[in-house]
Amino acid sequence: xxxxxxxxxxxxMDIRIGNGYDVHAxxxxxxxxxxxxxxxxxxxxxxxxxxxxxxxxxxxxxxxALALGDIGRHFPDSSDEFKGIxxxxxxxxxxxxxxxxxxxxGNADITIALQxxxxxxYIGNMRETLARVMGVPVSAVSVKATTTERLGFVGRSEGCExxxxxxxxxxx
Ligand code: MG
Numbered sequence: 001x002x003x004x005x006x007x008x009x010x011x012x013m014d015i016r017i018g019n020g021y022d023v024h025a026x027x028x029x030x031x032x033x034x035x036x037x038x039x040x041x042x043x044x045x046x047x048x049x050x051x052x053x054x055x056x057x058x059x060x061x062x063x064x065a066l067a068l069g070d071i072g073r074h075f076p077d078s079s080d081e082f083k084g085i086x087x088x089x090x091x092x093x094x095x096x097x098x099x100x101x102x103x104x105x106g107n108a109d110i111t112i113a114l115q116x117x118x119x120x121x122y123i124g125n126m127r128e129t130l131a132r133v134m135g136v137p138v139s140a141v142s143v144k145a146t147t148t149e150r151l152g153f154v155g156r157s158e159g160c161e162x163x164x165x166x167x168x169x170x171x172x
Contacts, residue, residue, distance in 0.1 A: 013169055016103065018065025020057040020164040026157060034112060034119065034160070035126030035143055036088050036133060041117050045160060048077035052087035054112055054143070057162035058130070059087075059094040061108070065168045066101050091133050098168060105134055106167035109142040113154045113161040119145035 026032075030044030033052040045051030059071045068074075074097075075082050075090050082090075098105065108130070112119060123143050131138040148154040154161050 013171060014103075015106070015170075016065040016168045018061040018063070018166045018168070020060030020062075020064060020166075021162070022053045022056040022060060022071075023153075023159050023161045024051050024053045024056075025159050033087065034114075034122070035110070036091075036129035037122050037125045039117065039119065039122055043157065049075075049082055049085045049090065050087050053160050054110055054126070054162045054164070055087035055091050055130075057164040058108060058110060058166070059090055061164040061166040062094050062098055062105075062168070065166055066097060066103070068097060068101075088129070088133050091130070095134055102172050103168040103170045105136050105140060106169050107140045107142070108134070108136075108164065108166045110144065110162060110164045112143065112145045113148055113163075114145065115147050115150065115155050115157045 024045035024047055026043040027046050028043055030046065030051070032039040032041040032044040033050045035054040036052065045053055056071055063070055063074065071090065123145065126143045127138050127141045130143070131141045134141070153159045
């Protein structure tokens with residue numbers, strides 16, 4: 001029990017927490033992708049990629065837990081390689097970094113703030129899709145949605161905002 005011991009170590013389990021945040025502007029006539037699922041909507045996210053702001057926040061949470069910077073560093077929006085890319089591929093690649101670092105996902109919790117459309121009917125599909133891409137049980141992935149009661153840029157339907165938290169653990 002020296003001072004050098006990692007305070008996050010509980011017995012032989014090394015745990016790390018990460019949080020991610022992302023915002024995209026909404027515009028008429030663009031496809032809306034959230035949590036790997038296409039949403040029926042009059043507006044979609046303005047983006048270099050497919051604009052899946054939920055996956056972007058999740059990737060940032062995973063990278064944050066590993067202290068590996070952010071999604072923009074690993075998948076720059078200045079690169080043609082990522083133009084229009086399916087964000088599930090970015091999540092897959094981020095999960096490879098998690099594995100390479102010797103960690104596994106304990107759980108993920110995502111909150112999507114969007115004024116409209118209502119997302120309740122899509123939540124189950126988002127959880128299943130994200131769990132499949134991440135290689136974890138559906139019970140390890142939570143997706144929640146809220147409006148902002150018409151307040152702020154989300155409330156005016158000018159943008160979509162997402163917060164994500166993850167817990168990683170290593171038994172090595
Ligand atoms: Mg983004």
